[in-house]
Amino acid sequence: MRIDKARDYVVDNLQYALNPSSIAVVGASRYPSKVGNKVVAELLEWGYTGKIYPVNPRADKVLGLKSYHTLKDIHDRVDLVFVAVPAHLVTAIVEDAIEIKAKVLVIATSAFKEIGREDLQNKITLRLRENKIPLIGPNLVGMGSPYNHFNCGFIPYLPVPGPIAMISQSGANLLAALGTSQEDHFGMSFFVGLGNKADVDFSEFIEYAQKDEHTKCLAIYIEGLDSPEAFVAACKKVTKPIVVIKVGGSKIGVKAAFAHTASENPEPDQYYDDLIKEAGAIRAVTWQEFLDISLAVGYQPPLKGDNIVMITNGGGAGLLACDHFERCGLPLHELSEISPLLATRMRAYMPMFGSPLNPVDIAGTASAIQYKGAFKQALRDPAVDGILGAICPTAVTDVSAICDAAIEVYEANKELNKPFIMICQGGKECHDAILKFRDHGIPAYASAEQAVNAIAALRKTAVK
């Protein structure tokens, strides 16, 4: 339901959604195949340290924990009430939650507005608003934070810790990102699926993210905006970079977005383009770009100018990058134009058939020592605004040693505050290097175009 602006009581209470000291899980089943069972199982598995109160009218124990027949039987402070019972039972649960003075209510259950039951959804929402209890959902997957070992919902993974707060209207895409986080070390501070967002809206999680100490950037997936003014106002208040993907702009997508999260999209896609621009956020087009850009702005400082030096041992990666830089409106400059002295110095780190043009091609024979020298010279040159490195594994490339050398140079020159991005294109050793780079705060990607998208986004954060 529409709000004019982010409400303070909601923003304040969201701490109980992401770092509660106690949780009641209503619909906590004894049967492992049921979602209500999974919620408790995942809380336990990922090491939640607060109190868990399963609620189930027909059980005394769930997964070894004492279970309560109703919320009112708990007789203890309950921060978060997580509801996973069929829609027709929810109204009664809401009354109980009000009575026990829960701090936040999460309704995971589907079958509300998205299948035509708008009245029921609105009735519950208004009842909770009267009592100043924020409602997250309904029709959502859950939320969590790796910093709090907190995984609350129908969520098979907890992400690796990192700088990105992901606020997603889609559960499935959020889960995909969490899986990617584990596999590809896409580090997150917290995540939440908003679902139908009957009450708590984007703007409120956006303001919460600004206050969250672990969050360095916001990654927001939108299917529809009920309160665009509140969204823009919240984004403007936030000093951290914001990346947005807005879906459902296609003809059939408008209908699919309604069927999915009851999102209404009466406006053309250009409206969202303008709105996201006004909000000072960066819009991503594809899912991959959304993740790649978020990683970059989460870990790296803004790119203050367009003097980027690319250092590669493979000309092909360099060419893919050149073309994509131009496509992104950020064409590479020749090194001799950026810094004639640097162009001369670079010769020391390459064989005679290398090229100091930019991309600087230090050739397929490049060693970790050559990479290190080239990176150091480029980073320390005052004319250079940012570095893009690429490792292409030839038969003589020691990917792991080059990775370590690059991390060493990066860390020794961190105070220069220049973006440092890597491409590692190849097989297992490249994927391992990507993970290691990311663990050290260096955004690393498997293809040139992904890295260039990341750099283009860092340029945008400088001109926000």
Add this chain to the structure above:
Amino acid sequence: MRIDKARDYVVDNLQYALNPSSIAVVGASRYPSKVGNKVVAELLEWGYTGKIYPVNPRADKVLGLKSYHTLKDIHDRVDLVFVAVPAHLVTAIVEDAIEIKAKVLVIATSAFKEIGREDLQNKITLRLRENKIPLIGPNLVGMGSPYNHFNCGFIPYLPVPGPIAMISQSGANLLAALGTSQEDHFGMSFFVGLGNKADVDFSEFIEYAQKDEHTKCLAIYIEGLDSPEAFVAACKKVTKPIVVIKVGGSKIGVKAAFAHTASENPEPDQYYDDLIKEAGAIRAVTWQEFLDISLAVGYQPPLKGDNIVMITNGGGAGLLACDHFERCGLPLHELSEISPLLATRMRAYMPMFGSPLNPVDIAGTASAIQYKGAFKQALRDPAVDGILGAICPTAVTDVSAICDAAIEVYEANKELNKPFIMICQGGKECHDAILKFRDHGIPAYASAEQAVNAIAALRKTAVK
């Protein structure tokens, strides 16, 4: 050097470049850090079963093999001569190769036309043309085929076997694809790096690929075309689908392409767009798209119409796909328009909060049995031209069981000859499913947009 059309003697002799019964490696070093040593080591490691003759004036044994001081000392048939000695020594080797009647000469050595030594490169080329010995290179990484356990060059990996012949002017990008092949089961029939392509040109490998029994599609990476007419003519002769990525179109890319593989790009990018269209090939823009599209057209039949049905357990993946289908000029149609009966039938495989719109959202609770039923109904409906499935791992999704069910339905209905593409977006179990799908000939991808790009390419192969 320019050719008017693919030369028959070259196309015939390329079998010795990819399936030689004997190889001489000139510059085979005893020292493991040297590239000349790696070439022999990789041939042995990957199980090459032909004869290997190391050539080294200062060695009698290399990696346990009898070594020869010159090519002329071999006194046995040599199909392929692989040269990895410095450029100034190459002229003498060429004369020896002519004398022993080698079938193909490969010069891996760099420092020819790309650093200004065009005269030397041309002299060698003309000398070999006089003697009808195809020259591959110089300045290249190598070639190979997993079907022949043949890895010949500075190449740390052999790809997994599959339908894609990759013909690449860039060594580094070729190596990246080979690494991806191992990690992500991007199956290849053969691969070759062309480097400066002084003599043997794209057109000749294109015609060879048409004859190669394992090749079902061609993936071609171009930095510059010396003989565009020969390229177009060869593509037109080939009945297998061809995917092309052409780089170096950006302002700085033109210079970088010359520095890399001595490629000259006097024409604007639109020229290549038109040329690739005339050739009947599909042009990819980014590297990821290049791989994704190649995989699809290598494994799947053309998409004969635009009635695609998408079946997903996550609305978010469906929305990303909808929007991207529209971006690709192939908007999804509502299922009730494609087949009203199918829309009704689909209801049997989803809960009440699912949606039969298209994307068909069978919801986060979907089981392998529900997926199987939905896939079967959609595949067998005569109005349906192709299927896009998506698996999003919720806490109750059995990704592995759904993967097996999908493969079963696909294999049982193969004679229908309809494209079947999968999205598996998430963590490790999704990556495992992607590998299994690919091993069964089903192109599977980690994001919706990649899969939609693949389908759009399959539509193009139908209208070639």
